[in-house]
Amino acid sequence: MGNEGSKQQVLEFLRNHQGEYVSGEEMSRILDISRTAIWKHIQALRLEGYEIEAQTRRGYRLVSIPDCFYPDEVASGLKTSWLGRTLYYYDEVGSTNQIAKELADDGAQEGTVVITECQTGGRGRRGRTWLSPKGKGIWFSVIFRPRIATAQAPQITLMAAVAVTAAIRDETGLPAGIKWPNDILIGNRKVCGILTEIKAEIEAINYVVVGIGLNVNLEETEFSPEVRPIATSLLLELNRPVKRLPLFQRILYRLEQGYELWQEEGFAPIQKAWKEANVTLGREVQINSWREVFKGVALDIDAEGALLVKGEGNDIRRFSSGEVSLRPIN
């Protein structure tokens, strides 16, 4: 077994005795690794962010694990059966969607996840940049290969918005809500964006890459002045930092659940869950589509996920894409 393998053994041993002291001698004997090697591995783990206490006579104690996305840490306690079980982790990348698309082009299987601590070229919808500072958010992409026609592709982004909203609520209790189609807001400010990219024939999807950017521990000053009035983070909403790792694991779990439900039962249960989590319907909206700007009241989403808006002359219009502005509730 290589050096990296025996380091993992030491970490595993400490994790299995979390909160307790374990002696270097005992580890050395049980794992069949020299005490010098154990000492070196402990130093390396500390550099990776593992807090490990050492006391003479009592030995070593794992106090905390780092709040980042080391594949072993993600896998440990992950409740999914396939989603995220293949995980590519990077300290820094241009864009996780770009890497995921290249992996998908090379045949990567459904459920493959690419996650990074930092994106230098993160992108949002309509070619906008997406701020992704190091260690402050959950910036990742998932490869799906759904058995649907291309016209149904928008459904997967609604599913993803429902899943992430549920995970935020599960882990933080914050009242996250969805602005059609898939922005996640807390109190009118955007906390999460989803960028979906597709390679397809008309009748069948080759792959969908769903890119998710969730602002976890960004401070107000980290947002650009233009974005500051309309963006938020979980830290800003809670006035405390949030552990990213369990939240990420929860998101993966919710995504797997939602995807399986969608593929097995179709869009109806997703539509229902989306409506329960949305903050768009019943509101006055302005929608910018390719062809026009339209004002009215958001009535409903239809069986395809398109937004139905009633205009001033009571005409009802259907939008399968577009950017919605919500008029504040007085």
Add this chain to the structure above:
Amino acid sequence: MGNEGSKQQVLEFLRNHQGEYVSGEEMSRILDISRTAIWKHIQALRLEGYEIEAQTRRGYRLVSIPDCFYPDEVASGLKTSWLGRTLYYYDEVGSTNQIAKELADDGAQEGTVVITECQTGGRGRRGRTWLSPKGKGIWFSVIFRPRIATAQAPQITLMAAVAVTAAIRDETGLPAGIKWPNDILIGNRKVCGILTEIKAEIEAINYVVVGIGLNVNLEETEFSPEVRPIATSLLLELNRPVKRLPLFQRILYRLEQGYELWQEEGFAPIQKAWKEANVTLGREVQINSWREVFKGVALDIDAEGALLVKGEGNDIRRFSSGEVSLRPIN
């Protein structure tokens, strides 16, 4: 001017005097090319398939041009303003869609066309192979960059089916008709298939590659035994070969017209033209979609291009994709 350039000058000169004899001496003087060089260019043009008669004292006469897709021949007499004005021509390729996708990934502009005499790896929908023997068909792909949401992408394939059907009717008078969504039939046999591939975000298309395979001069024995009962060619329907070049030019013209109409006025005029050219509505059909096999009567296509089918219990179902079998009319 290089050798290829002066060969083009000779061809241009002959073309401008098509049907007439022009003396080598006159060409030599007017084009400022030696008589030996002119003789060499005539030999080269003959090898490319140009039929050029030579008579002592009278000179040369262009009798016919080859029926293949040399870019200069395609450009000569092409009525489009942008579609096909950038043309990649290959004697043989794996698949024109594959090349077009690579060109589109590298930024090729809208309207770029890839055409070949022969595909060794031609593909149809659902991963099927598409027979594309040398010189016998029109095997080509067009790059489009429409300003639409991904959910509207199926509309472009209906537009393409309408355009190709119209071009076949224009050039041959044959009663070509469309089987939903975009197979072109003559008398229940398929003469043309369309394979559309997409790279997109949910809200915006990056590009669409529309691949078109039209069986022009295939003999019955060139089809595989399995395909023979359901496939046809223009030659088989007319009992004579058809010139591919003017037909190809006509298709490009009809595609440009249809695309501009669609982008300017939306799907309504395409839907109307599709209905006029279809052989599906009102017929008993069986439709294989991802989820099921459904039997009923094809009623209509809706404003998105989806097929509405009335089942046996009078329930009306909507299909945005699927493969239709038509029950023969008794």
